[in-house]
Amino acid sequence: xxxxxxxxxxxxxxxxxxxxxxxxxxxxxxxxxxxxxxxxxxxxxxxxxxxxxxxxxxxxxxxxxxxxxxxxxxxxxxxxxxxxxxxxxxxxxxxxxxxxxxxxxxxxxxxxxxxxxxxxxxxxxxxxxxxxxxxxxxxxxxxxxxxxxxxxxxxxxxxxxxxxxxxxxxxxxxxxxxxxxxxxxxxxxxxxxxxxxxxxxxxxxxxxxxxxxxxxxxxxxxxxxxxxxxxxxxxxxxxxxxxxxxxxxxxxxxxxxxxxxxxxxxxxxxxxxxxxxxxxxxxxxxxxxxxxxxxxxxxxxxxxxxxxxxxxxxxxxxxxxxxxxxxxxxxxxxxxxxxxxxxxxxxxxxxxxxxxxxxxxxxxxxxxxxxxxxxxxxxxxxxxxxxxxxxxxxxxxxxxxxxxxxxxxxxxxxxxxxxxxxxxxxxxxxxxxxxxxxxxxxxxxxxxxxxxxxxxxxxxxxxxxxxxxxxxxxxxxxxxxxxxxxxxxxxxxxxxxxxxxxxxxxxxxxxxxxxxxxxxxxxxxxxxxxxxxxxxxxxxxxxxxxxxxxxxxxx
Amino acid sequence: xxxxxxxxxxxxxxxxxxxxxxxxxxxxxxxxxxxxxxxxxxxxxxxxxxxxxxxxxxxxxxxxxxxxxxxxxxxxxxxxxxxxxxxxxxxxxxxxxxxxxxxxxxxxxxxxxxxxxxxxxxxxxxxxxxxxxxxxxxxxxxxxxxxxxxxxxxxxxxxxxxxxxxxxxxxxxxxxxxxxxxxxxxxxxxxxxxxxxxxxxxxxxxxxxxxxxxxxxxxxxxxxxxxxxxxxxxxxxxxxxxxxxxxxxxxxxxxxxxxxxxxxxxxxxxxxxxxxxxxxxxxxxxxxxxxxxxxxxxxxxxxxxxxxxxxxxxxxxxxxxxxxxx
Numbered sequence: 102x103x104x105x106x107x108x109x110x111x112x113x114x115x116x117x118x119x120x121x122x123x124x125x126x127x128x129x130x131x132x133x134x135x136x137x138x139x140x141x142x143x144x145x146x147x148x149x150x151x152x153x154x155x156x157x158x159x160x161x162x163x164x165x166x167x168x169x170x171x172x173x174x175x176x177x178x179x180x181x182x183x184x185x186x187x188x189x190x191x192x193x194x195x196x197x198x199x200x201x202x203x204x205x206x207x208x209x210x211x212x213x214x215x216x217x218x219x220x221x222x223x224x225x226x227x228x229x230x231x232x233x234x235x236x237x238x239x240x241x242x243x244x245x246x247x248x249x250x251x252x253x254x255x256x257x258x259x260x261x262x263x264x265x266x267x268x269x270x271x272x273x274x275x276x277x278x279x280x281x282x283x284x285x286x287x288x289x290x291x292x293x294x295x296x297x298x299x300x301x302x303x304x305x306x307x308x309x310x311x312x313x314x315x316x317x318x319x320x321x322x323x324x325x326x327x328x329x330x331x332x333x334x335x336x337x338x339x340x341x342x343x344x345x346x347x348x349x350x351x352x353x354x355x356x357x358x359x360x361x362x363x364x365x366x367x368x369x370x371x372x373x374x375x376x377x378x379x380x381x382x383x384x385x386x387x388x389x390x391x392x393x394x395x396x397x398x399x400x401x402x403x404x405x406x407x408x409x410x411x412x413x414x415x416x417x418x419x420x421x422x423x424x425x426x427x428x429x430x431x432x433x434x435x436x437x438x439x440x441x442x443x444x445x446x447x448x449x450x451x452x453x454x455x456x457x458x459x460x461x462x463x464x465x466x467x468x469x470x471x472x473x474x475x476x477x478x479x480x481x482x483x484x485x486x487x488x489x490x491x492x493x494x495x496x497x498x499x500x501x502x503x504x505x506x507x508x509x510x511x512x513x514x515x516x517x518x519x520x521x522x523x524x525x526x527x528x529x530x531x532x533x534x535x536x537x538x539x540x541x542x543x544x545x546x547x548x549x550x551x552x553x554x555x556x557x558x559x560x561x562x563x564x565x566x567x568x569x570x571x572x573x574x575x576x577x578x579x580x581x582x583x584x585x586x587x588x589x590x591x592x593x594x595x596x597x598x599x600x601x602x603x604x605x606x607x608x609x610x611x612x613x614x615x616x617x618x619x620x621x622x623x624x625x626x627x628x629x630x631x632x633x634x635x636x637x638x639x640x641x642x643x644x645x646x647x648x649x650x651x652x653x654x655x656x
Numbered sequence: 657x658x659x660x661x662x663x664x665x666x667x668x669x670x671x672x673x674x675x676x677x678x679x680x681x682x683x684x685x686x687x688x689x690x691x692x693x694x695x696x697x698x699x700x701x702x703x704x705x706x707x708x709x710x711x712x713x714x715x716x717x718x719x720x721x722x723x724x725x726x727x728x729x730x731x732x733x734x735x736x737x738x739x740x741x742x743x744x745x746x747x748x749x750x751x752x753x754x755x756x757x758x759x760x761x762x763x764x765x766x767x768x769x770x771x772x773x774x775x776x777x778x779x780x781x782x783x784x785x786x787x788x789x790x791x792x793x794x795x796x797x798x799x800x801x802x803x804x805x806x807x808x809x810x811x812x813x814x815x816x817x818x819x820x821x822x823x824x825x826x827x828x829x830x831x832x833x834x835x836x837x838x839x840x841x842x843x844x845x846x847x848x849x850x851x852x853x854x855x856x857x858x859x860x861x862x863x864x865x866x867x868x869x870x871x872x873x874x875x876x877x878x879x880x881x882x883x884x885x886x887x888x889x890x891x892x893x894x895x896x897x898x899x900x901x902x903x904x905x906x907x908x909x910x911x912x913x914x915x916x917x918x919x920x921x922x923x924x925x926x927x928x929x930x931x932x933x934x935x936x937x938x939x940x941x942x943x944x945x946x947x948x949x950x951x952x953x954x955x956x957x958x959x960x961x962x963x964x965x966x967x968x969x970x971x972x973x974x975x976x977x978x979x980x981x982x
Contacts, residue, residue, distance in 0.1 A: 259797065349816075389717075414811050426738055450704050480738065488810055553679070557844075
C-alpha cells in the first residue's frame with residue numbers, strides 16, 4: 102500500500118455495514134461485547150465527567166478572582182475543589198485515553214477481532230459507571246471536602262462530609278481500571294495477528310501495555326488504602342489517626358504508592374498517542390523506536406519507587422527524602438529521551454500541521470515544561486518552599502492538562518474519521534487547538550509565579566498581593582473553556598454533516614487504517630497478515646516509485 | 657549575596673538567598689532545554705514542512721550517538737541538581753546547636769506559640785533579628801503545615817508527634833505565616849504574621865507581654881503536680897528510669913530494640929507508657945492520655961530535656977530529627 106491518500110469513497114458510510122449500524126437500539130449498546138462500542142460508551146461517560154469537573158474548575162477560578170472569599174462559603178469552596186479533583190483524576194484522566202482510544206484501537210492496531218475478554222471489558226465500563234454514580238451522589242449531594250487526597254486524620258475523624266460514599270465510589274472504580282489493564286495485557290500478549298511481532302507493534306500499543314502494567318500492579322494498593330480509611334471512619338479502628346494509635350504518614354505512603362504511578366497511568370497513554378501523531382504527520386518512522394518503547398516501560402517501573410517525593414516536608418525522615426529525590430531524578434531521564442526522540446522525528450520529515458499534529462507539537466512544548474518543573478519539585482531544597490503551593494498546582498496541570506488532555510484531544514481528532522467515518526471541520530478544529538494552547542498557558546503559567554510567591558493551594562481566600570496573577574489565571578480558564586466547548590459542538594455536528602473520511606484520510610501506515618471507516622464489527626473482513634512495521638513511510642514510497650530499498654531495520 | 661527579583665517573596669532569612677540561587681539555576685537550566693526543544697520543533701516544522709501530497713520523510717531514524725548524548729547529559733544534569741538540592745535541604749533542616757526554641761501548637765484554625773521566656777501569642781510570632789530560631793511544633797487535631805514564604809521554610813505539623821523548622825531572620829519586617837496543609841473549613845484563615853525585630857525592640861516587646869512562667873519552669877511545676885517525681889527522680893528508688901541527662905541519647909527498650917530519647921518518645925511515654933517500655937522496668941506507669949493538654953506536654957518535655965546533664969544542644973543536630981524524629 103502506498104503512502105498516497107486513498108480517495109474518499111462516494112457512498113456514505115452508513116450504507117455499508119459497520120459496527121455503528123450493525124445492530125440498533127439502546128440494548129444493543131448497553132449489552133455490547135464490541136470493544137469499539139465499549140470505547141464509545143466510555144467516550145460518552147468521560148465527556149460527562151469532564152464537563153462536571155470543568156464546571157467545578159470554573160467555580161474555583163471565579164471564586165479566586167477576588168482575594169476575599171465572597172462567592173461561596175469556605176465549606177462550599179472546599180467541596181468544589183474536592184469535586185474537581187476527584188472527578189477529573191479518577192473519572193476523567195485515568196480512564197479517558199485507555200477507556201476511549203485504548204478500547205477502540207488496541208484490537209484494531211494488532212489485527213485482532215476484539216479484546217481477549219469482551220465480557221470483562223463491558224464489566225469494566227459498568228464498574229466505572231457504578232463507582233461514578235456513587236461518587237456523583239456523594240459529591241453532588243452534600244459533597245466531600247478532604248481534597249482528592251483524603252488525608253487522615255481529617256478525613257477519618259474530623260470531617261462530617263461524604264468521605265465514605267465517595268471513597269467507596271473510587272474503590273469500585275479502581276476495579277474497572279484493574280480489569281481494563283488485565284484485558285489489554287492479555288490481548289497484547291495473545292491476540293496479535295500473524296506477523297505482528299513485538300517490535301512491529303505501534304508505539305501506542307507499547308504505551309498501553311506499560312499503562313496496563315501500572316493499573317494491574319498499582320490500583321490494588323489504593324483499594325486497600327481506601328478500605329482501611331473506611332474501616333477507620335466507620336468502626337474507629339486506629340490505623341491512621343494518632344489519637345487512636347494510628348499513623349497518618351502511613352496513609353500518605355500508601356496513597357502515593359498508587360497515586361504517583363497513577364500520574365503515569367494518565368501520561369503514558371497520552372505519550373502513546375503522541376508517538377502515533379508525530380510519526381503519521383511527519384510521514385517518518387519514529388526516531389529511536391526501541392528507545393521510545395522501552396522508555397515507556399522504564400517510566401512504568403521507576404514510577405513505582407518515587408512516591409516519597411510527595412512527603413519531603415510531611416515528617417518522613419530526611420534520609421528517605423534524599424533517596425526519593427535521587428530516584429525522582431532518574432525517572433526524568435526516560436521522559437527526556439522520549440521528548441528528544443519525538444523532536445528528532447520531525448527532522449527530515451514531511452511535516453503536516455493538521456489539527457492532531459498541532460496537539461502533538463503542543464504536547465511536546467507543554468510536557469517539556471511540566472516535566473522540567475517536576476525536576477524542580479524533585480529537588481529537595483526547592484520543594485520545601487513551594488510544597489503545597491500553586492507551584493505544584495501549575496506543575497501537575499502542565500502534565501495532566503498540557504500532557505494528558507492534549508494527547509487525548511489530538512488522538513480523538515486523529516482517529517475521529519476512523520471512529521465515525523466523518524472528518525471534523527479543519528478550520529474550527531485548528532482554532533480550538535489554538536484556544537486550548539493559549540488558554541492553557543494563560544491559566545497555569547501565572548500559577549508557577551503565585552506558588553513561588555508563596556500562595557498555598559486549597560485557599561478559599563488569599564492576601565491581596567496575589568490577585569493580579571489570579572485574575573490572569575481566571576481569564577485564561579475562560580479561554581480554555583471556549584477551546585473545549587468548540588470541539589464539543591463541531592464534533593457532534595460532524596457526525597451528520599462532516600465530510601466522508603474514507604479509510605485512510607491521513608495516508609497513515611498503521612493497521613487500523615487498512616480497514617474501513619467506521620470498521621465492521623469484526624474489524625477486518627479478511628484476517629490481516631502483517632509483513633512490515635507500522636511506520637515504513639520511506640520504504641513504501643521508494644517501492645511505489647519502483648526503487649529497490651534495503652529492508653528496513655531488522656526486528 | 658542578596659537580590660530581589662519579581663515574583664520572589666522577600667528574602668528575610670539567611671537561607672532564603674540559597675534557595676533562590678537554586679531556583680535561578682533551575683530556571684536557567686529549564687529555560688535552556690525548553691527553548692532548545694521548542695526551537696527545534698518550530699525550525700523542523702517549518703524547514704521540513706510537507707512539500708507535496710505524497711512526500712514522505714527520510715529514513716534517518718536511529719542514532720546510537722544521539723541516544724547516548726541525550727541520555728547521559730540529562731542524567732548528569734539531574735544528578736548535579738539532586739546534589740545541590742540535597743545541600744540546601746540539609747541546610748534548611750539542620751538547626752545549629754545554639755538555636756533558641758519556640759513551641760508551636762497548631763489547631764483548627766490557629767497557631768498557638770510560646771516563647772522560651774513564657775510569653776504566648778496566637779497567629780503572631782515575634783523573633784529577634786539574627787537569632788537562630790527553632791520551632792518545635794505539634795498539632796492538637798489534624799495535620800497542618802507551618803510555612804513562612806519569606807524564610808523559604810515549611811514543615812507539616814502532625815498530631816501525636818513533633819516536627820521542627822529553623823531559620824535565622826535576616827531582615828526586620830512583617831512576613832506571612834500560612835497553613836500549607838489543607839485542614840478543614842477555615843484552612844485559608846489559618847494565617848498569621850512573623851514580626852522580625854531588632855534584639856532591642858524584641859526585648860522591649862517581650863516586656864510588654866505579661867508572660868507566665870517560662871515553659872521549662874511551668875514544666876517543673878507540672879512534673880511535681882502529676883507526681884512524675886515520685887518515680888523518675890534518681891533518689892526515688894528505681895521504680896522508673898531516671899530522666900537526668902537522657903535527652904538525645906539512645907534508650908534501650910524492653911523488647912530489645914533501641915530508640916532515641918527524643919520529644920516524640922517522651923510524649924508517647926507520658927500518654928501511652930506501655931507502648932515502648934524502657935528496658936529493665938515494669939510497665940506500671942499509668943497512662944496520661946486525655947488528662948494532659950498539648951501545651952502542658954510541651955512544657956513537661958522541655959523541662960525533661962533540660963534536666964541537669966541534659967544535652968538538648970544535640971537535639972536538632974542530626975538531620976534525621978526533622979519531622980518525625982521517631
